[in-house]
Amino acid sequence: MSLKNCYNFKDFRNLAKKKLPSPIFHYIDGGSDDEATLRRNTESFNECDLVPNVLANVGKPDLTTTLFGRKIDMPIFLSPAAMQRLYHVDGDKASARAAEKFGTFYSMSSMSNNSIEEIANISGGPKLFQLYVHKDKSITDDLIDRSRRSGFDAMCLTVDTLVAGNREKDHKTGFTTPPKLTLKSLMSFAMRPNWVFNYLTGKKFELSNVKKKTDKGTNIAKSVIEYINEQYDPLMGWKDAEYCAKKWNGPFALKGVMSVEDAKKAVDIGCTAIMISNHGGRQLDGSRSPFDQVKAISDAVGDKLEIILDGGIRRGTHVLKALAAGAKACSFGKMFLFSLAAGGQQGVEHLLKNMHDEIYRNMVLMGCKSLKELNSSKLIYRK
Amino acid sequence: MILRLKDCHNFADFRKLAKLKLPSPIFHYIDGAADDEITYARNTSAFDDVDLVPNVLRGVEDVDLSTTIFGKKLDLPFYLSPTALQRLFHYDGERAVGKAAKKFNTMFGVSALATVSVEEISSMIDTPKMFQFYFHKDRGLNDSCLERAKAAKFDVMALTVDTITGGNRERDLRTGFTSPPKLTLASLFSFATKPMWGINYLTKGKFELPHLQDFVKEGTDVNSSIGNYFSTMLDQSMNWKDAENLCSKWGGHFALKGVMSVEDAKRAADIGCTGIMVSNHGGRQLDGSRAPFDQLAEIVDAVGDKLDVICEGGIHRGTHMLKALSLGAKACSGGRLYLYALAAGGQAGVERALEKYKAELVRDMKLMGCTKISDLSRNNLRFRT
Ligand SMILES: Cc1cc2nc3c(=O)[nH]c(=O)nc-3n(C[C@H](O)[C@H](O)[C@H](O)COP(=O)(O)O)c2cc1C
Numbered sequence: 001m002s003l004k005n006c007y008n009f010k011d012f013r014n015l016a017k018k019k020l021p022s023p024i025f026h027y028i029d030g031g032s033d034d035e036a037t038l039r040r041n042t043e044s045f046n047e048c049d050l051v052p053n054v055l056a057n058v059g060k061p062d063l064t065t066t067l068f069g070r071k072i073d074m075p076i077f078l079s080p081a082a083m084q085r086l087y088h089v090d091g092d093k094a095s096a097r098a099a100e101k102f103g104t105f106y107s108m109s110s111m112s113n114n115s116i117e118e119i120a121n122i123s124g125g126p127k128l129f130q131l132y133v134h135k136d137k138s139i140t141d142d143l144i145d146r147s148r149r150s151g152f153d154a155m156c157l158t159v160d161t162l163v164a165g166n167r168e169k170d171h172k173t174g175f176t177t178p179p180k181l182t183l184k185s186l187m188s189f190a191m192r193p194n195w196v197f198n199y200l201t202g203k204k205f206e207l208s209n210v211k212k213k214t215d216k217g218t219n220i221a222k223s224v225i226e227y228i229n230e231q232y233d234p235l236m237g238w239k240d241a242e243y244c245a246k247k248w249n250g251p252f253a254l255k256g257v258m259s260v261e262d263a264k265k266a267v268d269i270g271c272t273a274i275m276i277s278n279h280g281g282r283q284l285d286g287s288r289s290p291f292d293q294v295k296a297i298s299d300a301v302g303d304k305l306e307i308i309l310d311g312g313i314r315r316g317t318h319v320l321k322a323l324a325a326g327a328k329a330c331s332f333g334k335m336f337l338f339s340l341a342a343g344g345q346q347g348v349e350h351l352l353k354n355m356h357d358e359i360y361r362n363m364v365l366m367g368c369k370s371l372k373e374l375n376s377s378k379l380i381y382r383k
Numbered sequence: 384m385i386l387r388l389k390d391c392h393n394f395a396d397f398r399k400l401a402k403l404k405l406p407s408p409i410f411h412y413i414d415g416a417a418d419d420e421i422t423y424a425r426n427t428s429a430f431d432d433v434d435l436v437p438n439v440l441r442g443v444e445d446v447d448l449s450t451t452i453f454g455k456k457l458d459l460p461f462y463l464s465p466t467a468l469q470r471l472f473h474y475d476g477e478r479a480v481g482k483a484a485k486k487f488n489t490m491f492g493v494s495a496l497a498t499v500s501v502e503e504i505s506s507m508i509d510t511p512k513m514f515q516f517y518f519h520k521d522r523g524l525n526d527s528c529l530e531r532a533k534a535a536k537f538d539v540m541a542l543t544v545d546t547i548t549g550g551n552r553e554r555d556l557r558t559g560f561t562s563p564p565k566l567t568l569a570s571l572f573s574f575a576t577k578p579m580w581g582i583n584y585l586t587k588g589k590f591e592l593p594h595l596q597d598f599v600k601e602g603t604d605v606n607s608s609i610g611n612y613f614s615t616m617l618d619q620s621m622n623w624k625d626a627e628n629l630c631s632k633w634g635g636h637f638a639l640k641g642v643m644s645v646e647d648a649k650r651a652a653d654i655g656c657t658g659i660m661v662s663n664h665g666g667r668q669l670d671g672s673r674a675p676f677d678q679l680a681e682i683v684d685a686v687g688d689k690l691d692v693i694c695e696g697g698i699h700r701g702t703h704m705l706k707a708l709s710l711g712a713k714a715c716s717g718g719r720l721y722l723y724a725l726a727a728g729g730q731a732g733v734e735r736a737l738e739k740y741k742a743e744l745v746r747d748m749k750l751m752g753c754t755k756i757s758d759l760s761r762n763n764l765r766f767r768t
């Protein structure tokens with residue numbers, strides 16, 4: 001099995017599974033509790049159907065759109081994801097370069113292993129910074145200032161991670177960062193010498209954006225769960241979000257909004273976008289899937305801010321359905337992380353090419369010339 | 384274990400025997416569909432969301448299954464959809480399918496990518512025939528297809544409109560399916576373990592695409608995948624004007640194959656079509672698109688009085704057909720419902736499959752308390768909610 005044979009999500013996932021030590025694979029792959037929400041995120045796309053129009057003279061459909069004030073080449077981008085150096089030695093550099101090549105957003109997590117400055121230096125493509133509100137306000141301020149200085153285009157504040165979700169797979173595999181060798185995980189690491197070699201010989205593992213402010217996540221083996229619970233402020237409220245939006249003073253999104261009510265509040269505090277998301281089923285299990293909720297939110301605030309559907313996307317047709325239901329763009333985490341693990345920058349490029357081709361092909365089959373033509377008349381929900 | 388035609392009693396049985404007999408790339412070309420094959424599965428499971436409600440004590444000893452579509456009376460309320468490359472599935476290919484269709488007096492759909500010529504088929508069978516047309520970039524090729532089908536006295540022309548570009552058939556990507564079959568290391572094993580298929584393929588006449596071969600190299604000399612054919616040879620700018628022109632040039636019964644939206648169905652009536660096949664190409668093109676049966680009622684309501692509406696795809700059972708006919712389809716059609724049988728046993732296989740479906744239809748009509756197709760109506764159906 002090689003990158004060449006990766007045609008879809010499952011293939012990238014299988015290849016990633018081969019390459020990664022199992023605690024790391026399961027950190028990406030797992031959701032919280034019984035993973036019911038994780039599954040629903042993708043399954044929800046299957047309860048409605050696309051209705052194509054034929055003989056529509058489509059020619060070459062236009063996949064471009066604008067998001068956060070930038071023109072992008074297709075309506076999908078990479079969600080922010082923590083600690084990408086664990087998945088491939090090149091970490092965020094690989095994702096950022098691949099996204100730039102395909103003319104779309106790369107997102108940087110607060111918990112990235114590369115610094116804001118480092119990525120700004122290697123990529124002139126569209127960039128989104130993902131913020132967590134830390135208990136120590138100076139960390140939050142510092143991240144906002146540095147993102148602005150480094151020319152990031154937009155910022156999103158993640159609001160669904162006040163406490164860490166119950167990721168049972170991580171308990172079982174003993175996932176910590178930096179990875180701790182337990183007897184149980186030793187075998188799995190030992191069987192993937194390439195990964196271990198790259199990990200040990202590459203740059204030192206650190207949470208680059210917060211390393212000056214805290215030694216957490218660098219010196220001691222911390223589980224991500226402990227880190228989140230220790231560093232992030234559970235008292236975060238609408239005032240804090242408004243503070244961040246004002247301080248950033250540019251395209252700003254809340255990531256993890258699920259209720260119509262919250263979406264309206266997001267408009268009120270000056271957000272230009274929201275990411276409808278349950279964190280890929282990694283936080284509150286049993287919560288609603290983004291696709292199930294997108295229409296209600298779009299009906300309420302679709303004309304006031306940009307709606308991004310985040311979570312469960314595995315196929316070009318999922319993107320088409322999300323757009324027909326009212327989203328402006330879609331983002332995905334696991335899918336690109338598996339492609340990153342499978343082949344670094346080349347892997348992510350391969351994935352983005354696949355997704356581009358799927359969206360393109362399916363637009364032709366739908367008889368749509370531009371993304372604007374994807375509206376609710378193209379989608380029928382089964383009874 | 385199903386080893387002989389005699390053991391085949393339903394769709395699933397024919398499929399199993401076909402799997403046993405065919406090299407795997409060829410089996411998966413028939414069996415596969417686009418992306419995650421969700422639409423493919425829905426095409427059949429859609430029938431399970433509605434139930435039949437029988438009427439009793441009606442005196443049902445003689446059942447008449449005949450229906451009239453495109454001005455032709457068929458003895459069965461279903462016919463055989465056009466499918467490509469039949470000689471890959473059995474060395475007799477279209478000859479076997481055509482003769483079986485004739486025996487049951489139902490319509491035989493012949494693909495533009497058929498491996499036996501329209502002239503030969505027409506000299507062989509005098510029963511109703513449909514020619515399936517692909518709109519190529521090469522207008523000379525288009526004219527030639529049309530003229531030859533007309534000269535061969537085909538009754539209906541069906542223009543396929545859902546293959547503007549090739550579907551993403553991942554099974555074919557993995558097996559390396561090309562036509563004619565290319566031997567890769569991966570597929571070699573599969574061909575080697577099915578020696579009868581290989582011997583027949585090599586000894587029973589050259590593999591050809593008679594409707595295309597004077598115009599192209601693809602599919603004959605070069606190893607070409609079907610996806611490539613769709614994407615490189617078909618005209619992606621095809622529009623309603625082209626369909627209308629073709630319809631009037633043909634001057635006889637004309638159908639669009641692959642219409643799904645009500646809007647398009649109405650336009651089909653406007654440009655002079657006499658029928659439409661509500662179809663998503665057996666789930667082989669746009670995954671996530673609606674199932675024909677799910678969409679049927681809306682289309683029948685909109686245009687059922689203006690043209691013949693045919694429900695195509697996902698049909699495995701007589702009761703599936705009864706449900707579609709009750710909703711208002713004039714007839715049903717399918718590909719895989721006879722293709723596995725063709726692979727399983729050539730003409731005898733297709734005849735056995737048709738016999739089975741016919742017996743099911745007769746039995747189920749009796750159980751429903753109906754003696755003719757026009758007895759079926761929406762009163763017989765209840766949708767679960
Ligand atoms: C391994 C991993 C790490 C993640 N890290 C972060 C993060 O640091 N910040 C954040 O806002 N979201 C994070 N997410 C959530 C993603 O941004 C995104 O919401 C989610 O992956 C979408 O669901 P999908 O994986 O089904 O596409 C992470 C997701 C994964 C799988």
Ligand SMILES: Cc1cc2nc3c(=O)[nH]c(=O)nc-3n(C[C@H](O)[C@H](O)[C@H](O)COP(=O)(O)O)c2cc1C
Pocket residue numbers: 412413414426464465466467494495496515543640662663664665666695696697698716717718719720722
């Ligand atoms: C192996 C195979 C080849 C096909 N070739 C053609 C073709 O050449 N032209 C066409 O219009 N449809 C073609 N189709 C689609 C069928 O006409 C029909 O729409 C489909 O098989 C219906 O779904 P079913 O197989 O579930 O009955 C093909 C289908 C299969 C399975």
